[in-house]
Amino acid sequence: MDLSPRYNPLDVEEPLLAQWNEAGLFQAEPDPTRTPYTIVIPPPNVTGILHMGHALNNTIQDILIRFKRMQGFNALWVPGTDHAGIATQNVVEKSLAKEGKRRQDLGREAFLNRVWQWREQYGSTIITQLKRLGASCDWRRTRFTMDDGLSQAVTDVFLKLYEAGLLYRGNYIINWCPRCQTALADEEAPRKETQGKLYHFRYPLSETPDRSIVVATTRPETMLGDTAVAVHPNDPRYQSLIGQTVRLPLVGRELRIIADEAVDPEFGTGAVKVTPAHDPVDFQLGKKHSLEFINVMTDDGRMANVPAPYDGLDRFVCRKRVLEDLERQELLEKTTDHLHNVGHCYRCDTVIEPRLSLQWFVRMKPLAEPAIQAVKDGTITFIPSRWTKVYLNWMENIQDWCISRQIWWGHRIPVWYCNACITNEKSKKDPNWKPENIIGIQPTSAERGVAGVIVSKTPPTQCPTCGSVVGLKQDEDVLDTWFSSWLWPFSTLGWPQHTKDLDYFYPTNTLVTAPEIIFFWVARMIMAGYFCLGKPPFTTVYIHGTVRDLSGRKMSKSLGNVIDPLEIIKQFGADALRYTLVTSTAVGTDVFISDEKFVVGRNFSNKLWNAARFILQVAPAAPGTGALPPAEQLSVFDRWILAELNRTIADTTAALERCHFDEAADRVYEFLWHQFCDWHIEFVKPTITTMPAGRQVLRHVLEQSLRLLHPVMPFISEALWQQLRPADATKFLMTAPWPLPGALQDDEAGRQVRWAIQVITAIRSVRAEFRVPAAARVDVTLAGHSAPDAALAEQITRLAGVHTLRVSAKAAAARGSVPILFDGGSGVIHLGDAIDLEQARHAKQRELTEELQPRLQAVEGRLRNEAFTKSAPPDIVQQEQEKRTILTQRIATLESYLNALR
RNA sequence: GGGCGAUUAGCUCAGUCGGUUAGAGCGCAUGCCUCACAUGCAUGAGGUCAGAGGUUCGAGUCCUCUAUCGCCCACCA
Numbered sequence: 001m002d003l004s005p006r007y008n009p010l011d012v013e014e015p016l017l018a019q020w021n022e023a024g025l026f027q028a029e030p031d032p033t034r035t036p037y038t039i040v041i042p043p044p045n046v047t048g049i050l051h052m053g054h055a056l057n058n059t060i061q062d063i064l065i066r067f068k069r070m071q072g073f074n075a076l077w078v079p080g081t082d083h084a085g086i087a088t089q090n091v092v093e094k095s096l097a098k099e100g101k102r103r104q105d106l107g108r109e110a111f112l113n114r115v116w117q118w119r120e121q122y123g124s125t126i127i128t129q130l131k132r133l134g135a136s137c138d139w140r141r142t143r144f145t146m147d148d149g150l151s152q153a154v155t156d157v158f159l160k161l162y163e164a165g166l167l168y169r170g171n172y173i174i175n176w177c178p179r180c181q182t183a184l185a186d187e188e189a190p191r192k193e194t195q196g197k198l199y200h201f202r203y204p205l206s207e208t209p210d211r212s213i214v215v216a217t218t219r220p221e222t223m224l225g226d227t228a229v230a231v232h233p234n235d236p237r238y239q240s241l242i243g244q245t246v247r248l249p250l251v252g253r254e255l256r257i258i259a260d261e262a263v264d265p266e267f268g269t270g271a272v273k274v275t276p277a278h279d280p281v282d283f284q285l286g287k288k289h290s291l292e293f294i295n296v297m298t299d300d301g302r303m304a305n306v307p308a309p310y311d312g313l314d315r316f317v318c319r320k321r322v323l324e325d326l327e328r329q330e331l332l333e334k335t336t337d338h339l340h341n342v343g344h345c346y347r348c349d350t351v352i353e354p355r356l357s358l359q360w361f362v363r364m365k366p367l368a369e370p371a372i373q374a375v376k377d378g379t380i381t382f383i384p385s386r387w388t389k390v391y392l393n394w395m396e397n398i399q400d401w402c403i404s405r406q407i408w409w410g411h412r413i414p415v416w417y418c419n420a421c422i423t424n425e426k427s428k429k430d431p432n433w434k435p436e437n438i439i440g441i442q443p444t445s446a447e448r449g450v451a452g453v454i455v456s457k458t459p460p461t462q463c464p465t466c467g468s469v470v471g472l473k474q475d476e477d478v479l480d481t482w483f484s485s486w487l488w489p490f491s492t493l494g495w496p497q498h499t500k501d502l503d504y505f506y507p508t509n510t511l512v513t514a515p516e517i518i519f520f521w522v523a524r525m526i527m528a529g530y531f532c533l534g535k536p537p538f539t540t541v542y543i544h545g546t547v548r549d550l551s552g553r554k555m556s557k558s559l560g561n562v563i564d565p566l567e568i569i570k571q572f573g574a575d576a577l578r579y580t581l582v583t584s585t586a587v588g589t590d591v592f593i594s595d596e597k598f599v600v601g602r603n604f605s606n607k608l609w610n611a612a613r614f615i616l617q618v619a620p621a622a623p624g625t626g627a628l629p630p631a632e633q634l635s636v637f638d639r640w641i642l643a644e645l646n647r648t649i650a651d652t653t654a655a656l657e658r659c660h661f662d663e664a665a666d667r668v669y670e671f672l673w674h675q676f677c678d679w680h681i682e683f684v685k686p687t688i689t690t691m692p693a694g695r696q697v698l699r700h701v702l703e704q705s706l707r708l709l710h711p712v713m714p715f716i717s718e719a720l721w722q723q724l725r726p727a728d729a730t731k732f733l734m735t736a737p738w739p740l741p742g743a744l745q746d747d748e749a750g751r752q753v754r755w756a757i758q759v760i761t762a763i764r765s766v767r768a769e770f771r772v773p774a775a776a777r778v779d780v781t782l783a784g785h786s787a788p789d790a791a792l793a794e795q796i797t798r799l800a801g802v803h804t805l806r807v808s809a810k811a812a813a814a815r816g817s818v819p820i821l822f823d824g825g826s827g828v829i830h831l832g833d834a835i836d837l838e839q840a841r842h843a844k845q846r847e848l849t850e851e852l853q854p855r856l857q858a859v860e861g862r863l864r865n866e867a868f869t870k871s872a873p874p875d876i877v878q879q880e881q882e883k884r885t886i887l888t889q890r891i892a893t894l895e896s897y898l899n900a901l902r
Numbered sequence: 903g904g905g906c907g908a909u910u911a912g913c914u915c916a917g918u919c920g921g922u923u924a925g926a927g928c929g930c931a932u933g934c935c936u937c938a939c940a941u942g943c944a945u946g947a948g949g950u951c952a953g954a955g956g957u958u959c960g961a962g963u964c965c966u967c968u969a970u971c972g973c974c975c976a977c978c979a
Binding site for chain 2: 389615669
């Protein structure tokens, strides 16, 4: 082992990954004799590169998996990636654009080949990065949402839902990008605050054209598709107009004036033009009031189904034209500036157009019921629990899920349409209907067995209704990416096949994820789990925070505040990255980081490294097992540190069980650095060469604490542990058993050492406060304690730099001395000439009057209060009484000292 | 507009069932290159727990209101 005083993680981490991997330690197989513990990874986008959010998310999962693995569970962590429909398609389209091509130029099949090609080449980047972080996934099981098995799961579920009557096809307002000619999910059409104009139009009443109602709009061109005007039912201004009609200018259509609560009487004129095919709110109004839906725009943003002068105009050209024409007719009442949020295509920044289109939906209410129940009855719990409310609130108001997407990269919708049947069916109802029109199947009739709609796992060769073998055409759309991810916890284990893996590892245990995908993903997985398997997909959902910079902003490329985890790993090591991430976040709170913060993790690694270096030097491996020497060979220090180790084991274990990862990491840090290194090693240093039992204890304590540290800092703990490994232990720390508290409990030795630490600290404090030169002679007399054992006394004198240490019943104050007060007693430090008497007197006088006396008064006040002594728990009262005794003693000590100085 | 959360040291945050003198890391100050570690050691300064009221023997902790900030959802045509 390299004995450099500087720990270099790069020398250690990569080789360890290779060792672990070679030994197959990440792998898990069903084993009925052991209890499984399973986590499925939230699959990162296949286009992804590791960012701090991933680093945090996967560090937490790895902590859990490593902890449970050491506890003896058969721990499986299933990795994989998500095909991320639109995101991935965009990446490939961008690379195409560099060649001056669009996806349409290649055609569907060639384009998809290109995407697959891309995935082969770059799709494992993030997996490689996760490995580097130390993620102990079973990498053999890496899945991709477009794998054959998972695609089969998708198709199966689609069929299952169809058969259960939970699928329908209906019209819906979507975000449409006229440039990309595709629908966009809401999150793909971010709203930007935009300075626009609010135009007020006068719509003349049909009956009395000299009277009119004024409506306001930001998108004048949509007025060509208006099919109503709406006002609030209680708005006094419009009571008489409700039910009347207006004549739509430029078009001439008669529009009913309807009343609906959705209208805000405060905004604009309190009257709204209703364009059901081009606005989400209007769409709802249209459905509610059975209005006509007129789509006035083509895929590329030109006007259609409008009077001749406007037909074919670009939407913004048309906007100007409409305004000019209304102005000429004196129907443009006024124009005001208006700041509003407008959706923009996140790829090309084009203003999106809300537009009616035909989409597939899943009826969610029936699916939600068991998923609500499971959370209510505690089958599934959220950590932190406040997310329970958020989840339930959303689930109880759940909307149907639009699952079709007009892109190419994804699972193609397994539906075929029979042209013959549909033509036939439609023309019965509407003689003017032509097949090239939108195929509209109304929600109410779409459940099953609709003529012409064939839902099938494989391409049908014949229409089951009319027997036609031609004109069967597959739906052009693909499914929402989440339609595959919601099956992830069981599709990755082999579902819909009945596999051993599924039997054994499902339901999984813990899901670790971020709050922003509770709705998209977590809730849907729970619903899918119950729908497909009748069982929850997991029992605990751990929601961690968002990684932010120090000013609280999310990390994003556009803000330029991104810290690259791989850069941190290169600079400080994966352990430092993991440690700092985990200790920077309490349960469920956001994580605020800057690159300097990772120095803390690095410094801790280095500290550990050096402590181990020291121990390996002074206490080389002894033959035999890791068993501790018999109790009678242990020094006070050994007994003390072993008891502290036991407490640390208990605390750390409890913290991990509660998913308080920061607490667990802090606890081991505190023990290793501030108890073991700062005190124990210092105490035993001078005698270690002559105390074989002490050497064994040193190795034992470090070895055991490395086990505690391993889930958080797997690399350095493994590297050092292998050097300290007891002869009878497993080869790898990673699979070594989790420590259990030993038999040795806190005892008299522990109290002695804690007392000694206080004495030493108090003496050092005085030395520093009064600037006592290192060479000055310092004698100490302690009171209120029996004589410490020789070893202890020796270390007190050594570590506090004391010449002689005496213990007497009463430590008399005298000139040239300073009293010290500590929890286990008090004493006097004789400093002779090395002390400034005036300064000492002032300091002690202040301590007396500003600190001790007010505290005593407070305590006495409480004890005089009968309400307190009668109603407070007895142990609290007793505590106060003890406090009074101690304070009284201290005050007496200080007073006698001050008197002696006079 | 609806919901959730936060406000504790200069900074970033802990603080369990209401009960000793409210903690940590970083930063700062002072002194140390002590033979594991200067990525270190020792000591220290720094807090009206956002504000007001209430419950209680006792409130950082529970309740109400106010202020400020953040997040999610729905969004004004």
